[in-house]
Amino acid sequence: MSDIIRRDPRAEWIIRNRLHPLHDQYVSQEEGGEIRGPSGIIRKFPHKVGFIGPNGVKRIDRLKGNAASATGKRSSATQEVQLPLHQISSPEFYVVVVPDLVGGRLTSHDKDILGLAHKLISEHGGQGAVAALCFGEVKEEHFDLAGVDRLIHLNDPAFDGYAPEARVQALAYVDTQLTVKHWLFPDSVHGGADLGSRLAAKLGERPATQAWQVTAEQVVCRGASSSLDISRAMPRIAMLLEECGDAIDETRHEASSIEFADIPLLEGHIVDKGLMDVDPNAIPLAEAEFILSAGNGIHNWDQFHQAAATLGATEGASRVAVDDGFMPRIRQVGATGTWVTARVYIAVGISGAIQHMQGIGQVDKVVAINTDAGCDMVKRAALSVIGDSEEILSELMALVNAHRNQASSESEENSHAA
Amino acid sequence: MPHKIISLISVGRHPQSGRARRSDQDGRAVELGLKLSGSQLEVVHAGDSEEPVLRQYAGMGLAEITILEQDQSMDAVASLSTYLASRDADIVLTGVRSESGESSGMVPYILAEALGWPLVARVADIVEIKDGTAEVLLALPRGQRRAATVKLPFIATIDSAAQEARQSAYGPGLRANMVAQSGANELDELRANWSEAPAKPRPKRLKMVKAKTAADRFKAATAKPAGGSGKVMKNESTEEKAQAIFDLLIEEKVIR
Structure with a gap:
């Protein structure tokens, strides 16, 4: 035309x-x-x-404006959607959630409970706010999107590490300062169940434990090693199972902080002596936290085992490495082997067959060391390093050894100074 | 001087058959108690003295079991706390959670609050008791262990990571002495108002797609899960590459 x-x-x-x-x-x-x-x-x-259209041809848009924008690059640039802000200016009461914050970030369990807290507030009616109470170091950046109206961050060194006595005193202090309608804890092995039970015993409340169906009036809990459903009135303190509610995904929240200065703390009876060194290969592969996994790209197996020992990582392997006899069958990661749940997974020389990717579906951070920049593992990884694995592993071991030596010499200096 | 150690036991429930059995974690608590004080160990149960499961505990080599006789609907905490207050124990061992009843895991916490003792949860082992403090190993998720010291007296809940309970011998179990005392008869009033039903299977969560247009729904059904556009290092030197991995490991705290 x-x-x-x-x-x-x-x-x-x-x-x-x-x-x-x-x-x-x-x-x-x-x-x-x-x-x-x-x-x-x-x-x-x-x-x-x-x-x-731009080249003079008539165009009819049958997608009603949902097509990717024609200008610029052909890739569909995802637009940052600004979610509506949910504001509570002067809350009448609070529902306090004490998240586990495994590794400093909200787990999906924590997010479910935050969503449930909002559901409880809407059932109660009135101006209620969800407060998240966090101890120690926090790396989470999206408290606002997870549904946190108020953030109580207690960063005193007394709460670091294993300090259940100090933490429960802080919780009891917060309970006297705010009008708390409900205390919600994740019923998990990460410390939520322990802290919730301590608070309940201290306040003399009878908590709902292993709760999975929660409304403002009634709660259904599992009992007798999950063979019984107990229906009872919703108490003030509840410990909730996973998938008890739906996480917040349609609103943004203020996440403004509430400060508590000078929380009175009594001397505890329990002294934390730190984490013990555990033989990483004695930990079952399915629950190991840090896995160094080898595939077809490994040629120097002695160096690989040495690297795993130096890093303190549990060893894993792809199917090829197991079939070729370099690793035992129990170390295989993937659909036919073990489905791992590690937080950090280093894949050395693994290109990423779909069966292997299924096995690492729940992993948080994947690091790929590979010679092929186009493989599937590189697409999945948070950090990909393209190069010879032998050189990179030896360099990495040198760095870790230097770090360890420095740490030990520092601690020696400290002990001399003391 | 030997330390006075008391293990609290309950009636367990087999996960598949549902039969009454020796509770797994309570068995481990008895095992740990036997390791620490041998035949001096005192084992206490609040409930029915005719219960045959108690013989399974006794078969682990116990000469006698103390039973605080009470009905099933009564509150076990009341009789246990008065009994423990009178016994002047150093360490009380329990499981984390009972396998029958409410199984809230609150009993040790309420006892600790009532006695004013510290409580350590999820203990894998008690390594040493010296000068009025005990060195304990705590079981953390993912197979990790934490060392801690606690002042005596204290209550410890024993995790499933502790030493497994030894096999129970039938004959010695039958010959063991069951010493029954009358426990406190306080009705658990709150619990009388609860309704109990066999557990319903929990519904699996479905993946909800909140798409407004057909194009969005199509995208949600077909698109691969967005692989978080990771950082790719190709042309840097080997040192820089290794340093990047090392920084990530330090940031994630997997290297200490």
Whole structure:
């Protein structure tokens, strides 16, 4: 089609002549309005539909504006959607959630409970706010999207490490300072169940444990090693199982912080002596936290075992490495082997067959060391390093050894100074 | 001087058949108690003295079991706390959670609060008791262990990572002495108002797609899960690559 605009003298004449029988139809056509046919039904004027594309061809957008924007790159740039802000200016009461924060981040269990807390507030009615109470170091960046209206972050060194006595005193202090309608804890081995039980014993409340169906009035708990459903009135303190509620995903929240200065703490009876060194290969592969996994790209197996020992990582392997006899069958990661749940997974020389990717589906951070930049593992990984695995592993071991030596010499200096 | 150690036991439930059995974690608590004080160990149960399961515990080599006789609907905490207050124990061992009843795991916490003792949860082992403090190993998730010291007296809940309970011998179990005392008769009033039913299977969570248009739904059904666009290092030197991995490991705290 040419760019020349053709005039239609007849149409112009009809538009000028208000007494022409077709005058109304032509005017409404010009304005883009509806056109009525002789029998009164609405007609579409096909020449008015669509728009002229960049190369002069007429385009009809049947996706109603949902297609990727034509300008710029062809990749569909994801637009940052600003979710509506949920604001509580002066809360009448609080529902306090004490998340586990495994590794400093909210787990999916924590997010479910935050969502449930909002559900409880809407059932109670009134201006209630969800407060998250966190101890120690926090790496989570999206408290606002997880549904946290108020954030209570207690960062005193007294709460670091294993300090259940100090923590429960802080919780009891917060309980006296705020009007707390419910305390919600994850019923998990990460410390949520322990802390919740301690608080319940301290406040003399009877908590709902292993709760999985929660409303403002009633709660259903598992009992007798999950063979019994106990229905009871919702108490003030509840420890909740996984998938008890739906996480927040349609609103943004303030996550403004509430400060508590000078929490009175009594001397505890329990002294934390730190984590013990455990033989990483004695930990079952399915629950290991840190896995160094080898595939077809490994040629120096002695160095691989040495690297795993130096890093303190549990050893894993792909199917090829197991079939070739370099690793035992119990070390195989993937659909036919073990489905791992590690937080950090280093895949050395594994290109990433789909069966292997299924096995690492629950892993948080994958690090790929590979010679092929186009393989599937690189697409999955948070950090990919393209190069020879032998060189990179030896360099990494040198770094870790230097770090360990430095740490031990520092601690020696400290002990001398003391 | 030997330390006075008391293990609390309960009636367990076999996970498949549902039969009454020696509770797994309580068995481990008795095992740990036997390791620490041998025949001096005192084993206490609050409930029915005719219960045959108690013979399975006794078969682990116990000469006698103390039973605080009470009905099933009564509160076990009341009789246990008055009994423990009178016994002047150093360490009380329990399981984390009972396998029958409410199984809230609250009994040790309420006892600790009532006696004013510290409580250590999920103990894998008690390594040493010296000068009025005990060195304990705590079981953490993912097979990790934490060392801690606690002042005596204290209550410890024993995790499933502790030493497995030894096999129970039938004959010695039958010959063991069951010493019954009358326990406190306090009705568990809150629990009387609860309704109990066999556990319903929990519904699996479905993946909800909150798409507004057909195009969005199509995208959600067909698109691969967005692989978080990771950082790719290709042309850097080997040192820089190794340093990047090392920094990530330090940030994730897997290297200490």
